[in-house]
Amino acid sequence: MKHFFGILAIAVCATTAAKAQKLSTEKVPAPVKAAFEKLHPHTRVNWEMEKKNYEAGFTANGKETSEVYNAGGSLLETEVAIKVSELPASVQSKLKGMKVAEVAKITKADGSVNYEAEVKGKDLLFDPNGNPVKP
16 A cells, blocks of 8 residues: 555656655645545545645545645545546556556546556556546
């Protein structure tokens, strides 16, 4: 699981073009902590800085999850680890024959969904129809 958080941090970095920096809970703004606690009461969390946003890494429903918040406490996106078999068939077909290390479903605040697959150390993003998405 620790390995996955490392991969997840890299994946989120790739989508935001920023390098993650670990952050102590004391350095996370009160509105961000309050927003997270409201959605996930009593949940153990690890914080990282993503550019000017705050990333919470935690386990929800048995799945490795991360959420990105802005400094005001607004949730920007949620990323959940999934199995390759949980990808839409259109995305699976794009990855056919490739060795996929990790896969995640990313849901933006507006409800739009993308899928991320790590292949040969690089993160590939797709929309639900299997079309490539630029980070």
